[in-house]
Amino acid sequence: MVEKSAASPLHNDHSGLVKAEIAIIAHLSTREPARMPDSAPCPLKALPDSFFDRDAGELARALLGKVIRHRHGPYWLAARIIETEAYYLTDKGSHASLGYTEKRRALFLDGGHIYMYYARGGDSLNFSAHGPGNAVLIKSAYPFVDALSDTNSLAQMQLNNPDANGQPRPPERLCAGQTLLCKALGLKVPHWDGKRFDAEQLFVEDCGINVKQIIQTTRLGIPHGRDEHLPYRFVDADFTRHCTRNPLRRGQVEGRDYFLLTQGN
Template sequence: MTNLTVRASETSLPTALPDAFFDRDAQTLARELLGKVIRHRVGELWLSARIIETEAYYFEEKGSHASLGYTEKRKALFLDGGHIYMYYARGGDSLNFSAQGPGNAVLIKSGYPWVDELSGPASLAQMLLNNPDAQGRPRPSQKLCAGQTLLCKALGLKVPTWDAKRFDHEVLLVEDIGAAPAHIIQTTRLGIPHGRDEHLMYRFVDAAYAAYCTRNPLRRGQLEGRDYFLL
């Protein structure tokens, strides 16, 4: 990481993942997205977060929105891989990417602020302003994107702007910065109602960032081989 502050207008565009990257099995995509960086250009700044936690969803399982059937609001889930599906959860915005096959997608569950030559301290400062705590105070930076709605708030991503859209590589993209996780944790998804396939282990966490995701799968009381697997 570096302390350089570089405005978006003063540098070349980052290298975006192509749409074809997203056209793969949802679990494969969920694992492959870990370590990639979401970049959202707001004014002259690129706001960026490393993806540290994802969840895969399939049309045929009850935990997915797609299992409730096609609607105009859910149409992005039924489009080709690489479409953006956003919805409101607990009063905040949530970000998903369609995967291979109608109704299949990956939820970006949480991230970690990313600072580099393109997204410098000014970008992080803007993210902190975007997402204060309940008392209006700055959150600890490591917890700034620790949840699907916190991530979107910090990055300035809104449902009306991006739902059912393709990426616009001058404004929103996902970049491979060559930081693949050394180890990945596979465990159950969060917030799935009882009886809606809550047992499926479709959540994936970058093990090095487990303490900063929505809920740490390595917390006390969790057993490897029962509650999670280390890939």
């Protein structure tokens, strides 16, 4: 029941609005860059564009536990996604609800396009989902270290995103917010907005991480009257202390302030 409620706006009668936005993007297909193939190069398990072509709420949950990798100089910087937010064309809190512009073009293309914008002076990362105007915001992540993205990569992320005193941030705070994440990974609006993933520069990878439980709650920073009540924020339950704002902090009540979802149900 909880998961169905997260996608409820899609069942409302917005056919006229959706048809209008579909008409807007009809001319864009000839300008699309190359797609990430379904058979991504091994041994990396880069997610194909088809992975993103699903309902925004479903995609927001599916992205938890996936790893973003970005080539930065000689290093592959990496972070595990721990917090996401879903946005729909019919959702007053979304950029797409304000209408099509060239800047928002990526939101109206098919799943797997990168949409970046500035929030409070910092870069923010989003991926388009199925349906015009629908997308997922990558709200926070956690540094990921393995053979490809080793401790040298982590050190580079700390250089990219020092604290207010110019000192290295502890790993658990490096990507604890949408702009901190982009700063640590070296992702910039001018470089990636409107583009597709590139197996040699930027992609999202399935590293086989199984996220067993997810916290579903309301999104952050949505103004009053802009559908701030919708439960479209999803957090890996094992990383609640390291996300933008802990949904399990004191005073929060299950069933009122958040819901606990079990993957696969």
